[in-house]
Amino acid sequence: MTEPRLTSLAHGGGCGCKIAPGALSDILRAMPQAGPFADLLVGTETSDDAAVWRLNDRQALVATTDFFMPVVDDPRDFGRIAATNALSDVYAMGGRPILALAIVGMPIKVLSPETIGAILAGGAEICAEAGVPVAGGHSIDSVEPIYGLVALGLVDPAKVMTNRGARPGDALILTKPLGVGVLSAAFKQGRLDEAGYAALIDTTTRLNRIGPDLAPLAGVHAITDVTGFGLLGHALEMARGAGATIEIDAGAAPVLPGVEALLAQGVVTGASGRNWASYGEGVTGSGALPSGRLDLLTDPQTSGGLLVAVAPDAVAEALAIARSGGFAQAAVVGRVGEGAPGVSLV
Numbered sequence: 429m430t431e432p433r434l435t436s437l438a439h440g441g442g443c444g445c446k447i448a449p450g451a452l453s454d455i456l457r458a459m460p461q462a463g464p465f466a467d468l469l470v471g472t473e474t475s476d477d478a479a480v481w482r483l484n485d486r487q488a489l490v491a492t493t494d495f496f497m498p499v500v501d502d503p504r505d506f507g508r509i510a511a512t513n514a515l516s517d518v519y520a521m522g523g524r525p526i527l528a529l530a531i532v533g534m535p536i537k538v539l540s541p542e543t544i545g546a547i548l549a550g551g552a553e554i555c556a557e558a559g560v561p562v563a564g565g566h567s568i569d570s571v572e573p574i575y576g577l578v579a580l581g582l583v584d585p586a587k588v589m590t591n592r593g594a595r596p597g598d599a600l601i602l603t604k605p606l607g608v609g610v611l612s613a614a615f616k617q618g619r620l621d622e623a624g625y626a627a628l629i630d631t632t633t634r635l636n637r638i639g640p641d642l643a644p645l646a647g648v649h650a651i652t653d654v655t656g657f658g659l660l661g662h663a664l665e666m667a668r669g670a671g672a673t674i675e676i677d678a679g680a681a682p683v684l685p686g687v688e689a690l691l692a693q694g695v696v697t698g699a700s701g702r703n704w705a706s707y708g709e710g711v712t713g714s715g716a717l718p719s720g721r722l723d724l725l726t727d728p729q730t731s732g733g734l735l736v737a738v739a740p741d742a743v744a745e746a747l748a749i750a751r752s753g754g755f756a757q758a759a760v761v762g763r764v765g766e767g768a769p770g771v772s773l774v
Contacts, residue, residue: 431539434506435616438497438572440699445497446656446728448702469585470521474592474669477517477652480583488585490523495531495576499612499730500628503543507550507575509632513655513731514577515558519636520653520734522589522643523581528555530565533574547575558635587643591662592669593650594737600674600762601746603638603755604631604733606659606724607687609697614690624686631684632731638753639734645749647742654732658703660725662735663762664710664771670737673767675774678713678721682757691720699728713773725773737764 435441447455456472465471469488470480478492494514498506511528518525530551534544552562555577562577594600611628614620620628642648650670654662659681667674703726708714714722733755738746743760750758765772 431543433501434498434503434573435501437535437538441497441499441612441616446699448706451706469588470590474590475665476591477520480521480588482585486584488583488588490518490521490581490583492517493531493576493578495574496730497572497574500615503546504550505629507547508554509731510575511551511554511577512633512635514579515554516636516653516655516731518579518581519639520589520651521581521583522587522640522651523583524640525558525560525579525581527580528560528562529578530562531574531576531578532565532567533570533572534567535571535573536569539573551575551577554633554635558637583640589639589643589648589651590669591650591652591666594666594670594672594674594764595649595739596672596764596766597740598649598737598764599740599743599760600663600676600764601736601738601743601750601758602654602659602681602733602761603636603736603750603758604634604729605682605684605757606727606729607684608632608729608732609700609727610687610690610695610724611684612730613697614695617695619690619695627684627686634754636734638750638755641749641753642736642746645738645742645746647739648736648746649739650737652735654729654735656699656728657707658700658726658728659735660711660771661703661707664707666735666737667771668769670764671769673765673770673772674762675765675772676725676762678717678725678773680759680761681725682759683724687724688720691723696723697728700726703728711771711773717773
């Protein structure tokens, strides 16, 4: 049978279909607080990337889940991107994945078993690259195609990375270039060339496996991954978690090829505007930005890079680890300062 494009079956795609930060805060406000659990090292307090539960003095379990609707039409690529994105939260906590479970929602009267199977195979391919099995999961018949993982990992309790450990004076390193949302929007509009698509797939299927290599460094104080809320949104979560001001150099972030030209043509995602509407009051200095820069800094990053807070004397070593691990464009994009929690654009 003739099948529709995967992206035509979804109202949003990738991390751009996340609930906007402001709306999510309103929803979660009604959730009862969990009781005190001595072994819950990381919970919901600061919107961190995953939960962490201490098993013993040397091991803690990292638990997370992530899933979304198609960001591309190729089923294998969709599965690979979704799996890479889900595993990223384990790496961001300094952990190493050990197990994955598949989350599958598919319109089974619209998509063939071969297409759905290719999505799952793509996810399993990335999990194999990460050295973990897809050991089960759950599936439903849904109107829109949805795929992702429950990802479990292990970490030394003394080396857990969170988004709240940043200290004044730290530099901020971003490991992947920005612009995934812009390229995704161009793809959906039929305006993305082969080179742009190749860049999109390359960055979104690159595992953030350097997280547990960065975590043991004495100078690394905090890590989070930059995904659906954009660089500014996740930097703001880090600032609030640390109780500090974060300065972002608006022109320092690496950018994926072709993104600047697409921004100049007005290609942006709706999620970028929703992001800004949700947290813009926590950001200063946006008025001086050149055209399109704010859209880039709020651009949702499906399977984005790591944002690392690191002491000045450890920056060179952290950058070397990132670049030797395949993140050639890793760069310093800001610093942590004294002051009320918030983000300042400089």
